[in-house]
Amino acid sequence: MPSLEHPAYPAADLLRLESLVPCRESQVSMLLSLFGERQQFSFPSIFIYGHTSSGKTYVMKTLLTTLQLPHVFVNCVEYFTSRLLLEEILIQLQSCSSGTEQTSPVHCDTLNDFVRLFKQAVASQELEGQTLYIVLDRAEQLREMEANILPAFLRLQELTDRNVTVILLSEIVWELFRPNIGCFEPFTMYFPDYSIGHLQKILSQNHPPEYSADFYAAYINILLGVFYMVCRDLKELRHLAALNFAKYCEPVVRGEANERDTRKLWKNIEPHLKKAMQTVYLREISSSQWERLQHDGGEPGQLKGLSAHTHVELPYYSKFLLIAAYLASYNPVRTDKRFFLKHHGKIRKTNFMKKHEKTSNHLLGPKPFPLDRLLAILYSIVDNRVAPTANIFSQITSLVTLQLLSMVGQNDQLDGPRYKCTVSLDFIRAIAR
């Protein structure tokens, strides 16, 4: 018995919709009741939020396409300026019902133009009978555009005097959106995270045709058992499932186990999945490398991950510069005299004495220091004399471009630039060796 019921839409479509969006029945029925019938005016703007991959975009897309509602779907990250965004909406609007007819490029710089052109477009497309839906995905980007964009979209129905509903999709709550000048409050709606049961159901739904659904469901069960602790992202889980399924099937293909022999299969796959958790999930190695690895059956030890290459080769003086910068960042100024003044080459002593203050200073993070202090420390920790050549100074700037140092306070670059050391203690240890 279908849980989705609506008088305006044929029952077959609703049934199909239900099968396409599992575990989101309540949200869909809510939306449907909001939308009402085709010709009815709907709520001017709806705001839907929920965590990453809780199916917001997917549900909206399938809902609108299966019910064949006229709609425009725009990703706000992609159209990063208001002009691009508005033009894109108009282009999609023109093409959404007129079909193959080639439309002339539209130019739309302001919202005023947009409202005018929008009215024209709606009139020409004979859409007046139905509600038009404009879906803005990743709507948090709207906040960074001009101040009038977001309020205008929220009351677009009123501005254009047409039957239009704007749906905003976002990952953050509405409270962070609300502009300080006040605006029309949209109808907010929350998409909760999928539970483990939901994930199981969704993942098992698209099983490969050559294996039975039960077999795949068992596999998904194992996979979730390993990964659910660290990752609840549906996209990520699907990716992992696709990557590791071949390995899971291996005993079956070889004929060593049949599809029912779950325990054996579990034994086979479990260490493999653990390995995958350490490497693929963290993107230490890419998925194509992982597949090749599975194919060869080799050890992943030979394939070093991204973080294995942490060693950085630096020129001799750059190393000392970086160490000096680190010391300057984490040691208070008053200790400089004690550490560097009396003797030469007392690096070891410095490190030893620094230990007392380390805990507090490292929690506070690096502090900015002037260039002179950096050079003074450099002269005292390098054994032989260092000529203050242009090379040394250019090395400082190249360290800044490498993001090992960062410049603080942009305004007085000429007469006393201040820097901050951004590398960690481990990195410095590796360099100082």
Add this chain to the structure above:
Amino acid sequence: QQIQENLNKQLLGNLVSFLSRSHSDFQEKTTEWTCRMKFREIPTAALVLGVNVTDHDLIFRGVSDVLQDNITPYVALLEAKDCPGIKNLMQKLMGQLMNCDIDVDSEEDEDSVRVSQNRIRCSMSSLISWYDSVTKNTDSETPSKKRNSSSRHWQSPPVVVIFKDMESFTTKVLQDFIVISSQHIHELPLVLIFGIATSPMIIHRLLPHSVSSLLCIELFQSLSCKEHLSTIIDKLLLTSRFPFKLGEKVLQVLINIFLYHDFSVQNFIKGFQLCIVEHFYSQPLSVLCCHLADIKKRVYSLSHDQCENIRRLPSFRRYVEKQESGKQIELLTNDSFLKEETEKLLEDLHVYHENYVSILRCLHVFTSSLPKYPLGKQIRELHCACLENQVWKTEEYESSLQLARMLNKTDLVTMLQQCVEILMSSSGKEFDRTVEKMKEFLTQFQNLEAEASQERDVSVSPQKELQKKTDLYHLQKTLLELKESRRSKKLTKFEMLRFEVVDYIDSLVRRYLVPAEDRTLHEIVYFNAAAVLRGHLNAAPRTALHTALNNPHWYLKNQALRCDGGGISNKAPDICIVYKLHLECGRLINLVDWLEAFSTVVTAAEEPNADAASSDQVDDVIHARFIRAVSELELLGFIKPSKQKTDHVARLTWGGC
């Protein structure tokens, strides 16, 4: 000059081979990527290049050339400084892609492109439509026109976007770009290449997990720049092909700059080129620095003055002094005789170089495997040591010989084999005998091995043999042999041979690795003005400024300005006086005190007995001069106005540096 051309060619060859190595696997990967698309991941190559940023430009240009030749015509190079926002990035990207398209499509519809370029909607969708149209064009186009190009690329060539300096891009731009392009990966086969200077961890630091999970990253490590340097040194300096050589000190300066400062091969090459230019500019006899084939012609075209120049060379004078008196006079007076002699000497020098290089390599084979590397791990260190003085007189050489005497046999044999290979490949004629000698050593070693095994057999069954031998004479003989072999077996035979080998190597070194400065006419091919080079390459702006302000006569070449001791002369320019006075002050300088000191110095010589009335009222002109000098100092960055105290300025520099 031809040598410089050679040099560049060699460098490029070097780079191309290096690139092709890193890209052979890269290309096969791209084929595989097409099937990977379904995961909505953008294939990405992370190129870890090391910190020598100056070299990267060349590498990236090479990469894009290679890609354009082999894979795809659509390559865009993006730099961080061009892309402060996502908008600029898209504009830049589209501009580059469309431009390279024009190049491919000849220029038939250039004007239409030009028009539309002004009002391009810089978005991904327009990029996709452009891409569609372009690929459709290439598909439908008649193969007669561009068979060669389209057959090399595939049906839908990927669009490669290279981020030159990943570290400097702002996080947001990269994230947005990746998110956008991952949305369209189905329509637009995009490939990203990140140039990374530090470590690949930067990707994780720059991109959050939600974004980096859209990438399919593979890592490529380029050669370390130190290795790169050694190959270049190997190819440029340690060959007899280029007549030009670097002296020890110069080489040391170049290598120091490289290791201590920038790790930049590019700069090393530039320094080398500077040496060449400087050498040919400053040394009048450098015409003779050419290939062996040209020497004869050039020597005979020498003028009388140039002959005099040769006679003036210190190494040549030393040579003359060693000759007997008749020949001395001939050499010093007769030009044509001198020319003949010069030619001979130059040929000698050339042969010396050939021998030098190969023996140096042999010695390197020996020393590079010794524990603790007394003579250095790299061949360049050995080269420097040999150039500096007679290498066999140094302590390190002694200790390394000591160590070499303790090598085990397998190592020794492999080393000898390597040496034989090196010597065989070198063109020197004198080495035939050396090679033979080495081979002899090798066979001796083999014999030794055989003997040793035989002896083992013998020693296992001495008793048996004794029983067998009934003949008294034979018995005596075998006993004697046994005794002999027992004494010599472990001590002498192998060790003797080892000593022999080491001594032989020693003798080779003494004969061939004579430092170049002992050779006659070395000035012609060796460039040894390290101080000049250091002055050119190691700029020290602050020191220069200090000397200019402290000793103005250094730059102004005016003897009157020379001052002695700490005194401040009033003839110096105003700014010098002000500078010297400010050196004596603390962190905050009182302007009034400063002005008074200035006026005393300036007026001191003019009116030694200035009356009291004018001393407390400073002259307007002097005041103006003072203000001007102070503002000049501020412009140079020595002082800045301070807000802590009124009428005070803060000093910004300390010490002599």
